[in-house]
Amino acid sequence: MNNKLMTMLVACALSVSALSTTAVFAEDAAVTGETPAVTETTTTPETTPVAYEPEITLITPKWTGDSDIVFEVDAKGGAVYPQEMYVYGADDAAMPIISVPSRVEVNEEGRGRVKFTNDALNNAKTWDDTFTNQISVDWTKYSEIEFVFAFELNGQDKYRSMFVEASVKAPAPTVTPTIPAEPSTPAKPTENKGTTTITPNASAAKDDKKTNTTTTTKKEAPKTGDTMNVALYASLLLVSALAAVVLTTKKRITE
Numbered sequence: 001m002n003n004k005l006m007t008m009l010v011a012c013a014l015s016v017s018a019l020s021t022t023a024v025f026a027e028d029a030a031v032t033g034e035t036p037a038v039t040e041t042t043t044t045p046e047t048t049p050v051a052y053e054p055e056i057t058l059i060t061p062k063w064t065g066d067s068d069i070v071f072e073v074d075a076k077g078g079a080v081y082p083q084e085m086y087v088y089g090a091d092d093a094a095m096p097i098i099s100v101p102s103r104v105e106v107n108e109e110g111r112g113r114v115k116f117t118n119d120a121l122n123n124a125k126t127w128d129d130t131f132t133n134q135i136s137v138d139w140t141k142y143s144e145i146e147f148v149f150a151f152e153l154n155g156q157d158k159y160r161s162m163f164v165e166a167s168v169k170a171p172a173p174t175v176t177p178t179i180p181a182e183p184s185t186p187a188k189p190t191e192n193k194g195t196t197t198i199t200p201n202a203s204a205a206k207d208d209k210k211t212n213t214t215t216t217t218k219k220e221a222p223k224t225g226d227t228m229n230v231a232l233y234a235s236l237l238l239v240s241a242l243a244a245v246v247l248t249t250k251k252r253i254t255e
Contacts, residue, residue, distance in 0.1 A: 054078060054110070054151040056160050065139055065168035068117050071147070075110025078153030082114060087126070087142040087166070094146070098125040098134060114149070139168035 059070040073080050082104070085097035100120050106112030125134045145166050151158040 052076065052078065052151070052153050052156040052158055054080070054153075054158055054160070056080075056149060056162060058162050058164065059113075060164065062165045062167060063121070063145065064166075065122065066118060068115055069121065069145075069147075069164055070116075071114045071149075071162060073106060073110070073112060073114055073149070075106065075151050076153060077110050078151050078156075080104060080106060080110065080114065081150040081152070083148040083150050083159070084146075085124075085148070086146040087137065088144040088146070089142050095126055095142075097137065097145075098127075100124050116147075139166060140170050142166050142168075 054076050055074040057072040059072055060067065063069055082102045085100055086094040087097060088094060100116060102120075103115040103117070104112070105115065122139075124137045126137050127133070128135050143166055145164045147162045147164065149160045149162070151160065
């Protein structure tokens, strides 16, 4: 028997066995009325969580040193936390601001406002050039403020930066008004008594009368402290002289 014939016989035997097995299963199903179970595999699609996107809006676009800075936030049911602050000057270098307190006023849905009061900003501190000592912020040197906010919801963290223009002018110097001195009263000129000066006018024209100008200047005698009545003693001296003359005259007549 050759190999081809042997192969054909084996194939026929396998075919008969398969047909008989199928017939037996079909007969059992017809007797019991049951449908053979079919196992199906179902695949559950994976769900990607929705990205957390909070919102923040600037209410105060410019700060001049005399108002609050306010932000309106919508944390989408999450929480909001104010974080760092930085200021920028003419060289665009960021200088950190040290812990400026804020007021977070949001509801359970995460909607509300975050406020930085004017007093808190004016009392803010920063570092000196060596980053060793805290000094007050000189707001006149800076033109922009950066506020950093952190939002959190179900383990998702989001950060947002908001920039506010700053334009703070130096206070005007205090000027103390000066009261002008009262004008002094000029001293009255001293009158001189007893001197008369006559000044002839220049030559007058023909047929004009010459006039003289008389200027009287009075002089006061210097005070010596002597209060003796000079006129009285002069009168006595004159009477004595006259008496002496009379006596002398009578004596000559008698002789």
